Amino acid sequence: MSNLLFEPLTLRGVTFRNRAWVPPMCQYSADHLDGVVTPWHFVHYGSMAKGGAGAIIVEAAGVTPEGRISPRDLGMWNDEQRDALVPIVDFMHSQGAAAGIQLAHAGRKASTYPDLGYGNEGSLSESEGGWETLAPSAVAFPGLNTPRELTEAEIGETVTAFADSARRSMEAGFDFVEIHGAHGYLLHEFLSPLSNTRSDSYGGTPENRARFLLEVVDATRAEVGEDVPVLVRLSATDWTEGGLTLDDTAQLSGWLKDHGVDLVDVSTGANVVAKIPVGPGYQTSFAAGIRKQADIPTAAVGLITEPFQAEHILATEQADVILLGRESLRDPNFPIRAAAALRHEIDYKPTQYLRAHK
Numbered sequence: 001m002s003n004l005l006f007e008p009l010t011l012r013g014v015t016f017r018n019r020a021w022v023p024p025m026c027q028y029s030a031d032h033l034d035g036v037v038t039p040w041h042f043v044h045y046g047s048m049a050k051g052g053a054g055a056i057i058v059e060a061a062g063v064t065p066e067g068r069i070s071p072r073d074l075g076m077w078n079d080e081q082r083d084a085l086v087p088i089v090d091f092m093h094s095q096g097a098a099a100g101i102q103l104a105h106a107g108r109k110a111s112t113y114p115d116l117g118y119g120n121e122g123s124l125s126e127s128e129g130g131w132e133t134l135a136p137s138a139v140a141f142p143g144l145n146t147p148r149e150l151t152e153a154e155i156g157e158t159v160t161a162f163a164d165s166a167r168r169s170m171e172a173g174f175d176f177v178e179i180h181g182a183h184g185y186l187l188h189e190f191l192s193p194l195s196n197t198r199s200d201s202y203g204g205t206p207e208n209r210a211r212f213l214l215e216v217v218d219a220t221r222a223e224v225g226e227d228v229p230v231l232v233r234l235s236a237t238d239w240t241e242g243g244l245t246l247d248d249t250a251q252l253s254g255w256l257k258d259h260g261v262d263l264v265d266v267s268t269g270a271n272v273v274a275k276i277p278v279g280p281g282y283q284t285s286f287a288a289g290i291r292k293q294a295d296i297p298t299a300a301v302g303l304i305t306e307p308f309q310a311e312h313i314l315a316t317e318q319a320d321v322i323l324l325g326r327e328s329l330r331d332p333n334f335p336i337r338a339a340a341a342l343r344h345e346i347d348y349k350p351t352q353y354l355r356a357h358k
C-alpha cells in the first residue's frame with residue numbers, strides 16, 4: 001500500500017526518502033564546552049539515521065560563542081566543530097538519511113544552564129562561565145539577564161557569522177541547513193514587537209523587523225548555492241496579545257519564499273511567557289495556515305506521535321513534512337515502526353537487523 005508519509009520529497013537538488021523527519025533537539029553534550037560533538041552525538045544521530053528517518057536536523061549550533069543557549073551547546077563558528085561533524089554526516093548518508101543542521105543564535109536567551117534536569121534555571125553568572133547576552137533591544141526575557149542592544153554593525157557581523165556557518169555546513173557534507181527563527185531566540189526576537197523596540201531600520205514595521213532574517217537568508221543562499229534547500233523555523237504565534245500572529249507569520253513566509261526559502265518549519269511560542277494550549281498536533285493548524293496563505297511547503301511539529309496521525313496531516317494537505325521530536329527520542333525506529341503500521345514496504349531497514357523484522 002502506498003501512502004504519503006513514505007512518499008519521497010524533492011526540494012531543489014535533494015530528494016528525501018520519506019517525510020518522517022527528526023527536528024533539531026539540543027543535547028547539551030559538548031562535554032569540553034567547545035561546541036564540538038562527542039560520541040553521544042554519534043550514537044544519538046546515528047540511531048535515528050538507521051531508524052529510517054527521511055532527514056535529521058542536527059540540534060541548534062551556535063553561529064558565534066555568544067549565540068549558544070548554554071556552554072554545552074554545539075557550535076559551527078570554527079573548523080574544528082565542522083570537522084568533528086563529518087563522521088556523523090557520513091553515517092547518516094550511509095543509512096540513507098539526509099543530513100541537515102540548525103544554525104542558531106540564542107540572543108537574550110543565551111548564557112543559561114543546560115537543560116539537563118539538574119534543576120538549575122536562569123542566567124549563568126560570569127564565574128559559572130556566563131557571558132553578556134545580545135538582543136534587538138535591552139528587554140529581558142523574564143527570569144534572565146537584561147541583554148545589550150546590538151549595534152547595526154554587530155547585526156552585519158552576525159549575518160556574516162550565519163553565512164560562514166552555512167559554508168562550513170556544506171563543507172561538512174550536510175545536504176541542507178535550517179535557520180532558527182523561532183522560540184524566542186535572536187532572529188525571533190527581532191521579528192516580534194514584544195522584544196524588538198528599535199527605532200532604526202531593524203525595528204518598527206513588519207518589513208523592518210524581518211530585515212535581519214531576510215539578510216541571513218540571502219547571505220546563507222549565497223554560500224550554499226542554488227541546489228541546497230534552505231529551511232527556516234518560525235514561531236507562528238507568540239500566543240500573546242500584541243505579539244506575532246498567524247497572519248503576520250504567513251506574510252513573513254511569503255517574503256521568505258520570495259527570498260528562495262524552500263520550506264517553513266512551523267513551531268510556535270517561547271519569546272514571552274504565555275499559556276499554550278498543548279495537545280496532540282497542537283501546532284499543525286499553523287503549518288496548514290502558512291502553507292495555504294503563503295503557498296510554501298511546511299513542516300508540522302508538536303506532539304505528533306502516531307503513524308496514522310502523521311499520515312492524516314499529510315493526506316489533508318496541512319503540511320509536506322512531519323517532524324517527530326520527543327517520539328524519536330523515545331523510539332529512534334519510529335519510521336520503521338510507522339511503515340509496518342501503515343503497511344508500507346520500505347527497503348531501508350538495516351540488513352544487520354533483518355532477523356528482527358521477519
Ligand SMILES: Cc1cc2nc3c(=O)[nH]c(=O)nc-3n(C[C@H](O)[C@H](O)[C@H](O)COP(=O)(O)O)c2cc1C
Nearest residue numbers: 023024025026059060301302303304324325326327
Ligand atoms: C530535548 C529537546 C531539545 C530541543 N532543542 C531544540 C533545538 O535545538 N532547536 C529547536 O528549534 N527546537 C528544539 N526543540 C523543540 C523540538 O524541535 C520540537 O519542536 C518540540 O519538541 C515539539 O515537537 P515534539 O512534540 O515532537 O517533541 C527541542 C526539544 C526537545 C525535547
